Amino acid sequence: MSAFNTPLFALFLTLASYRLAWWLYERSGRHPLAHPFLVAMVPVIITLLLLGISYRDYLAGTAVLQFFLGPATVALAWPLYRQLTTLRKIWGQVLVYILIGAPLAAGLAIGLAAMCGAPLDVIGSLAPKSITTPIALEVSRMTGGYPALAAGAVAITGIVGVLAAPLVFRLLKVSDDRIRGLALGLVAHAIGTARAFEYGERAGAYSSLALGLTGLLTAIALPWLWPWISALLQ
Amino acid sequence: MLDGLLILLAFQFAGDLLVRTLGLPLPGPVLGMVLLLIALTTRAAVLQRVAPAANLLIGNLTLLFFPIGIGIVLEWERYSKHGLALLVSIVAGTIIALVLVTALLKLLLRSQP
Numbered sequence: 653m654s655a656f657n658t659p660l661f662a663l664f665l666t667l668a669s670y671r672l673a674w675w676l677y678e679r680s681g682r683h684p685l686a687h688p689f690l691v692a693m694v695p696v697i698i699t700l701l702l703l704g705i706s707y708r709d710y711l712a713g714t715a716v717l718q719f720f721l722g723p724a725t726v727a728l729a730w731p732l733y734r735q736l737t738t739l740r741k742i743w744g745q746v747l748v749y750i751l752i753g754a755p756l757a758a759g760l761a762i763g764l765a766a767m768c769g770a771p772l773d774v775i776g777s778l779a780p781k782s783i784t785t786p787i788a789l790e791v792s793r794m795t796g797g798y799p800a801l802a803a804g805a806v807a808i809t810g811i812v813g814v815l816a817a818p819l820v821f822r823l824l825k826v827s828d829d830r831i832r833g834l835a836l837g838l839v840a841h842a843i844g845t846a847r848a849f850e851y852g853e854r855a856g857a858y859s860s861l862a863l864g865l866t867g868l869l870t871a872i873a874l875p876w877l878w879p880w881i882s883a884l885l886q
Numbered sequence: 887m888l889d890g891l892l893i894l895l896a897f898q899f900a901g902d903l904l905v906r907t908l909g910l911p912l913p914g915p916v917l918g919m920v921l922l923l924i925a926l927t928t929r930a931a932v933l934q935r936v937a938p939a940a941n942l943l944i945g946n947l948t949l950l951f952f953p954i955g956i957g958i959v960l961e962w963e964r965y966s967k968h969g970l971a972l973l974v975s976i977v978a979g980t981i982i983a984l985v986l987v988t989a990l991l992k993l994l995l996r997s998q999p
Contacts, residue, residue, distance in 0.1 A: 670949045688948045693956050700960065707960040714953045720943060721950050723894040725915035726901070727940035729922035736927075749991060756990075757983040764979045768971035778975050782983065785951045790913030800957025801965060805976050807955060812980045820984050826992055835988045839980060842947065871916040 656703045662713025669695040684814040687843065689807040725786040732864030739861055746834065746858070750865040753838045757782035758870060761805075766885050775885065777801035779874060781809045783867040784841040794875035796882075810843025817847065829855035837862030889932075890939025897922040 655661065673692035680686035700710055711718070736743050761778045770778070777797030780788035785806045792802035817836055826832060832851050836844030837859035848859030901918030904910065910917065926933055943950075958965065965972065 666949070666953055670946075670952070673948075689952050689955060692948070692952045693959065696953070696956055697959050700956075707957055710956070711953060717950050717953060722898050722915045722918075723891065723939075724943040724947060724950055725913070726894045726898045726918040726922055727936070727943045729897075729919045729926060730936055730940035731944065732919075733923055733926040736923075749994060752990065753987045756986055757979075760979040760983050760986075761975050765971045765975035768968075768974050770968050770971035770975070774965070774968050774971060778972070778979075781976060782980075785947060787913070787916060789951065789954070790915055794911065794913065798957070798964075799954050800961065801972075803951045803955040804958040805972070808976050809980045812977050813984055816981045816984055820981070820988055824985070824988050824992060826988055828992075828995065831988060831991045831995060834991055835984060838987055839984045868916070868920070871913060875911045875913070 657705050657709055657713075659713040659716070662705075662710050663716070665696055665699055666692075666714050666717065669693075682846070684811045684843070684847070687807065687811055690811070721786045721789060725790060728784065728787070728864060728867065731860050732868070735857055735861040735864065738857055743861060743865075746861055747865060749834060750838060750862060750869055753834075753862075754782070754866045754869050755873075757839055757866075758874060762881065762885075772882055772885060773797060774801065776878070776882075778805050779878075779881075780870055781805040782839055782841060783870045784863060787867040787871050791871050791874050795878045806841065807843070810840045813840025813844050814847045817844070830858050833858030834862045838866050841867070887938045887942070889935040890937065893922070893933060893936045894918075894939055894943075897925070 669692045673688035676691055677686050677688050758779050761781050762775055765775045765778050773796050776795035777792050779795055780791040788802050788806045789799055829851055833848040833855035836848040841863050845859040845863050849856035898915050898918040900921055902914035905912055905914040905917055
């Protein structure tokens with residue numbers, strides 16, 4: 653059995669499941685519920701359970717992928733720079749919207765979890781759920797959260813946001829692509845931004861900008877404010 | 887590709903170094919991202935080479951973190967007693983945030999065509 657409990661097999665399994673998940677995602681017409689995050693997990697979980705490989709061993713085997721979350725975080729500067737250049741005239745104004753919207757999204761996650769009696773480590777995992785995963789994982793480490801829970805919360809937030817968006821936009825009678833894009837990027841990060849591009853280039857550009865600025869502002873403010881927030885919750 | 891990766895690692899390292907040296911309450915890679923963003927605004931041609939590596943990583947973000955997310959299923963006993971809080975915070979919290987943010991943006995952008 654030992655040939656299966658190796659980084660080689662863990663990486664092969666991970667990449668093969670990811671490839672399969674993308675194929676299914678494309679076949680589904682990119683339906684949010686068929687998002688690769690949800691689908692790629694299934695073959696990996698089944699295989700690990702069948703072979704009796706622990707989550708710890710599997711994570712250690714795929715450590716090289718987690719390493720690249722750091723460079724991926726730095727890489728987010730590139731699309732952000734591009735959107736700041738494209739939307740040069742309005743990014744200051746967008747920054748103001750994000751300064752209001754990002755604390756709202758994080759505050760709702762924290763407040764609702766606390767109201768339901770969640771302990772501090774769970775709340776710390778949920779607080780960065782509206783920002784893109786590589787940044788959210790970094791932030792959750794500083795708020796004492798569980799990486800697995802933080803990653804899952806971010807992905808489900810994106811999927812719920814994308815599923816709810818058409819109804820929310822219809823009920824609030826929103827047809828402005830700037831609003832659609834900003835709201836999707838602010839609340840539903842990269843998954844929302846992918847959806848925003850389906851409304852058009854303009855919505856996508858606004859969404860990318862909102863995604864980048866929300867991630868940046870939350871990453872700067874949340875770890876800094878966390879000692880006060882956690883004191884307040886205790 | 888190689889140049890891009892080199893740029894990303896250099897800025898991540900610079901961010902990490904600053905965070906550790908100054909004891910900043912900030913993730914190192916996030917500071918690396920801020921430093922790269924500032925550097926990019928100088929329009930230095932060499933930094934444009936970050937694009938291939940950056941696009942590859944960003945295009946495959948899910949590959950980098952879905953193995954971590956598997957822990958929710960495989961270690962569910964750790965989270966199961968907080969199921970309600972997770973459901974309310976993630977599902978209801980996201981929908982309420984989307985409604986409030988959209989309504990707010992509609993109000994703020996009303997005057998601008």
